Amino acid sequence: MEQRPVPGRTGGAPPRSAPEEPPADVRRRIPRTDALLRDPRLAAAVDRLGAHRVKAAVRQAQERARAGAIPPEQVPQTALDLLPGTASGLRPVINATGVLLHTNLGRAALSAAARQAVREAAGPTDVELDLTTGVRARRGRSALAALHARMPAARAAHVVNNGAAALVLAATALAAGKEIVVSRGEMVEIGDGFRLPDLLVSTGARLREVGTTNRTTPADYAAVTGPDTGFVLKVHPSNFRITGFTRSAEVAELTGLGVPVVVDIGSGLLAPHPALPEEPDADTQLRAGAALVTASGDKLLGGPQCGLLLGRADLVRALARHPLARALRVDKLTLAALEATLTGPPTPTALALTAGPDALRARAERLAAALAADGIDVRAAGSAATVGGGGAPGVTLPSAALSLPEPYAAALRTGPVPVVGRLEAGRCLLDLRAVPPEDDDRLAEAVRSARATAEGRA
Structure with missing residues (x-):
């Protein structure tokens, strides 16, 4: 059967391709915002991240389609790709x-038990309520009980929001307007430009430096301790070492001075560890006679950021009732994570x-x-x-x-x-x-x- 040529087409020549779609037609194919937000994937993202953030990602994806960078069909997936995994700007690494x-990565990683405890404490909890009696109860009592169980040498314990805060509370409550006696070799900078002397002076206490950078003896402390002394402070120089011709006074050598001995161990090691034989621990310092030990919870303890105050019941009670303690207290999430760290399985740090x-x-x-x-x-x-x-x-x-x-x-x-x-x-x-x-x-x-x-x- 003979085929007739199509008008306007030369015999045998291939058909011309269809003309490109005008840009206006492409823009009309871009999904509307309300339609995109009905996409189950983006609707779930709204529940997870909030409508404002999802709408912003949708608008960015639509603008890319209008500029011709992506085809209209890719707008939903592009919007999803622009969204973060969580509502926080912090990214897990x-x-x-x-x-x-x-420190730049948040120090200690919480254990699975601590993370679960945080999730469970995120809603309403009995943080200050006795469910049996229906009356107000001591805040964080189960976390403090867990801390005491791990540290029987401490007669009492209190928790604040970080290690520096623990030392500030001790200085404010025990030595405001008085002297804190400290060795020159322990006047450290704790990081990011924060220096221990500045921290302590900000509390209203006066520093009485004794000894030299490399040698301080018990006699140096005894020579200046008196009625104006709030306490003697021992600080572990945790971020540097001095070797050679050195001498430092041990806690047991300072307990007879008639004033409390406060020891800042810094790293949060509660008991001796075989891998770190020279690292001071809270239990050893308390048994040697320290009246108060301060430490960080997010270091070797492997818990959340917090500051631990461990020691004599009368001193801890005075610190806990001081007005500053309210400003330094920890929230329910920290208490939950701390308790789970203390009672749960070995931490990632351990x-x-x-x-x-x-x-x-x-x-x-x-x-x-x-x-x-x-x-x-x-x-x-x-x-x-x-x-x-x-x-x-x-x-x-x-x-x-x-x-x-x-x-x-x-x-x-x-x-x-x-x-x-x-x-x-x-x-x-x-x-x-x-x-x-x-x-x-x-x-x-x-x-x-x-x-x-x-x-x-x-």
Whole structure:
């Protein structure tokens, strides 16, 4: 059957493609905001993140479609991709720095028990109510009972919002208008420019410095202690070490001066630890005669940020009833996390501190082999981890790491799952001591995701 040519078309020539759709037609295909918000995925995001943030992401996605950067059909997914995982600006990271208590990363990671306790305490709780009698009860009584159970040498305990606050409360309640006797070798800077002398003077106390930078004897304290002395202060110089011709007075040598001896151990170690033989602990200091010990809860204790005050019942009672205590008190979430830390299973900090070098090396070799099979330039390497957070200065912990080309450091920090490592000898090291074994697969996937970006920067 003979085919007739189509008018306007030369014989046998292929048909011309349809003209491109005018931009106005493309804009008409962009989904409306109300329609997008009915998308089940975006509706769920509204419940999780709030309508304002979701609408802002929708508008950004629509603007990209109007500019021709994406087709209209991609607007819903683009809006979802623009949304953060949580309503907070804080992003969870994997700490592969080799610093167990990294201040810039929030120090101690809470245990699963503590995280669960925080979730359960997020709603109404009996934080100050006796459910049996229906009357007001002591705030945080179960957390304080747990702290006393772990620290029987302390006759009483009180909790404030951080370690520095614990020392400020002690100085305000016990030494305002009086002298605090302290060794010159213990006048430390605690980080970010905050200096202990400035902190103590702000409370209205006067500092009476004794001894020298490297040597202070019990006689130096005795020579100046008198009616104007609020207390003698011993501070653990937790972020530096002085070696050589040194002398410092022990707590037991100062208990006969007739004034309280307050010891700031800083790092939050409650009892001696075999891996940290030179790190002071609260139990030892109290048994040596300290009237009061102050410490941080988010360091070696492995709990939430808080300050611990442990010691004589009369002193702790005076601190707890001081007007400043109200301004420094902790919320129900901190109390819940602290109690679960004290009564629950070993914390991530405790597990990282006691991780065996052989197990760490085996993990590094397994991960390196899996990543190398994907063509990534990686190898297992020995490493040296530290405690950090102002604890155990000079102490290194044998560890193992993944060694990658240097460009991986920035690529991993900015990836979908941020990983923070460290640079050493021109390589990016991902130290595994502070990385829980259950995060190994996430770490490997983060390395794979960072590969293209890292190789592009090489």
